[in-house]
Amino acid sequence: MNTNKIKHIGVFTSGGDSPGMNSALYAIAKTAEATGIKVSGFRKGYEGLIDGDLVQFKSHELQKLTQKGGTILKTARSKRFLELEGRKKALQTLNANKIDALIAIGGDGTFKGLLAFSEICDIPFVGIPGTIDNDISGTDYTLGFDSAVNTAIENIDKIRDTAESHNRVFIVEVMGRDSGYIGIHSGLMVGADAILIPESDTDFINLLDKVKNYDSEDAFLVVVSEGDEIGAELVSSKIKEVNPNVDLRITKLGHVQRGGNPSALDRMLGIRLGVEAVKSLLQSKKNVMVGILNNQLHLTPFNEVVKQHQVNKELHELLELFGT
Numbered sequence: 001m002n003t004n005k006i007k008h009i010g011v012f013t014s015g016g017d018s019p020g021m022n023s024a025l026y027a028i029a030k031t032a033e034a035t036g037i038k039v040s041g042f043r044k045g046y047e048g049l050i051d052g053d054l055v056q057f058k059s060h061e062l063q064k065l066t067q068k069g070g071t072i073l074k075t076a077r078s079k080r081f082l083e084l085e086g087r088k089k090a091l092q093t094l095n096a097n098k099i100d101a102l103i104a105i106g107g108d109g110t111f112k113g114l115l116a117f118s119e120i121c122d123i124p125f126v127g128i129p130g131t132i133d134n135d136i137s138g139t140d141y142t143l144g145f146d147s148a149v150n151t152a153i154e155n156i157d158k159i160r161d162t163a164e165s166h167n168r169v170f171i172v173e174v175m176g177r178d179s180g181y182i183g184i185h186s187g188l189m190v191g192a193d194a195i196l197i198p199e200s201d202t203d204f205i206n207l208l209d210k211v212k213n214y215d216s217e218d219a220f221l222v223v224v225s226e227g228d229e230i231g232a233e234l235v236s237s238k239i240k241e242v243n244p245n246v247d248l249r250i251t252k253l254g255h256v257q258r259g260g261n262p263s264a265l266d267r268m269l270g271i272r273l274g275v276e277a278v279k280s281l282l283q284s285k286k287n288v289m290v291g292i293l294n295n296q297l298h299l300t301p302f303n304e305v306v307k308q309h310q311v312n313k314e315l316h317e318l319l320e321l322f323g324t
């Protein structure tokens with residue numbers, strides 16, 4: 001029985017989709033139903049909030065969709081919400097539909113949007129970190145990161161087969177925007193000869209040192225994060241400068257890393273964060289993100305969330321030891 005003043009929660013997914021978002025939606029619906037709260041989903045992120053594009057859903061409709069990647073609510077990167085005018089329209093939508101609280105699932109752009117929205121809107125917001133990039137403070141893992149890394153390693157393993165057959169140098173670019181998390185994790189797990197991430201200043205020099213002596217008797221695998229300051233093309237031409245005989249190819253894994261069924265870890269993370277998001281609202285929390293730190297649920301205020309999640313000392317040491 002819900003004695004709380006919250007009777008109707010709105011939820012949306014925003015920014016780049018990530019595997020596990022559907023699990024979180026399911027968990028939100030299930031928890032809300034158990035406490036007698038109505039849930040409405042806004043379609044296409046902030047766009048749906050502005051346009052009043054909402055659907056009602058029940059947990060049983062989502063139960064079997066937790067295994068699906070993407071987001072059943074669809075998503076968008078809304079330019080209109082960046083403008084005050086767009087945010088005012090979104091506020092009208094919330095009032096017109098008597099929404100008492102809002103849950104947003106997305107990345108740092110989504111949280112920046114919520115911060116700006118909180119200046120004109122009083123209803124409580126709770127955020128769930130959903131992005132493959134793992135670039136958000138206040139959580140060890142974001143929803144979708146684990147699945148993206150699994151997809152990356154599955155594909156890089158395949159690239160290794162052909163690289164070894166031809167004794168080629170392969171530069172594989174992985175996603176992550178400004179963050180090297182996918183790069184360092186996938187690079188370590190495929191046994192890359194070099195890993196280049198934006199957070200390291202020495203990785204490129206080390207790579208050149210190593211590839212200078214490469215004798216084309218095996219594969220040489222370089223994993224480079226898309227946000228790395230050098231970039232795949234420049235890495236390729238520099239490698240050819242120091243070792244002109246190499247046979248080299250570049251593969252950009254791209255959006256394949258965003259799709260596919262969520263891993264077990266992401267499905268579970270979606271469930272835990274979704275349940276906690278509703279519970280937090282019922283405990284009168286507002287403008288916080290629900291995350292997992294040291295395997296414990298943790299709430300972080302939005303203004304701290306937008307700082308980038310740092311690659312820690314241990315990961316830097318692993319990079320030094322294995323990735324160069």
Ligand code: F6P
Pocket residue numbers: 016107131132133175176177226258
């Ligand atoms: O933030 C998730 C992400 O997949 C990044 O890794 C990537 O840089 C970006 O989104 C791609 O964005 P879009 O799908 O808009 O091309």
